[in-house]
Amino acid sequence: MMEATTAARPNSLSPAGTLVFMFPGQSSREPRMIEKIIAADSDSAATVARASAILGRDLAAHYRAANEAIFACNRDIQIGVFLANHLHLSLLQRAGIRADWPLGLSLGEYNHLIHIGALSFEDALQVIDERGRLYDEGPRGIMVSVFPIEAEMVENVIAALGLSGRVAVGLYKRRASRCSRASATRYTRSSLRSKKRR
Numbered sequence: 001m002m003e004a005t006t007a008a009r010p011n012s013l014s015p016a017g018t019l020v021f022m023f024p025g026q027s028s029r030e031p032r033m034i035e036k037i038i039a040a041d042s043d044s045a046a047t048v049a050r051a052s053a054i055l056g057r058d059l060a061a062h063y064r065a066a067n068e069a070i071f072a073c074n075r076d077i078q079i080g081v082f083l084a085n086h087l088h089l090s091l092l093q094r095a096g097i098r099a100d101w102p103l104g105l106s107l108g109e110y111n112h113l114i115h116i117g118a119l120s121f122e123d124a125l126q127v128i129d130e131r132g133r134l135y136d137e138g139p140r141g142i143m144v145s146v147f148p149i150e151a152e153m154v155e156n157v158i159a160a161l162g163l164s165g166r167v168a169v170g171l172y173k174r175r176a177s178r179c180s181r182a183s184a185t186r187y188t189r190s191s192l193r194s195k196k197r198r
Contacts, residue, residue: 020043021092021115031070033084034063043094044087051083051125055077075132078107082128085111086121094183121133159168 013164038045038060045060052059063070063080071077085108104112110128110136146154151169158167 018100019098020156021089021102021112023089023102023111023115024081025108026074026108029071029081030078031067034059034087035065036078037084037087037091040092041087041114044090047090047121048083051079054122054125055079055129065128073132074135075129078128078132078135079125081107082110083127086114089115093126161166 030151038048048060048063054099059079062076063083069076071080090113099115102112102115104110107128110119114121114124140158156170158164158169
């Protein structure tokens with residue numbers, strides 16, 4: 001993520017260049033990411049205060065490097081990264097920097113949806129707060145990437161181990177991408193989508 005002090009630099013791309021805003025997921029976190037930006041920019045501080053009022057908690061006080069529990073739960077991680085993404089986006093927009101294309105990875109997709117006008121900041125904030133809460137309350141799990149291998153072989157192994165209904169194949173790519181699933185399982189397909197801002 002850009003530092004608050006560099007986010008307002010003018011676009012240095014040539015007229016023929018393409019500027020892309022890429023919003024990262026929850027692994028892109030750093031303890032000072034909100035504390036530094038709200039100290040440097042009053043509008044960002046006001047945004048964090050508004051978010052605090054919506055969620056009923058003091059986010060500026062929580063997201064300080066001195067707070068050892070800053071990322072103690074997934075809920076706090078998701079809210080923190082989402083806010084940091086949004087604050088940097090706002091800085092760029094106020095500096096007159098516009099992207100030709102935006103995209104978001106996982107959690108960052110919510111910032112992408114705000115950027116293209118498909119979701120309001122307030123609604124996204126509340127959805128992410130609930131998303132993080134559900135992550136914390138849900139069962140422990142893991143995501144893995146298995147390749148190169150045929151989907152049917154993976155499904156057979158899942159069934160042979162008696163894990164049908166607990167382990168699912170979420171995305172399988174062959175010559176043409178398709179989703180497949182083990183018998184009696186539910187699956188969710190997550191994809192990285194980019195939409196040109198209109």
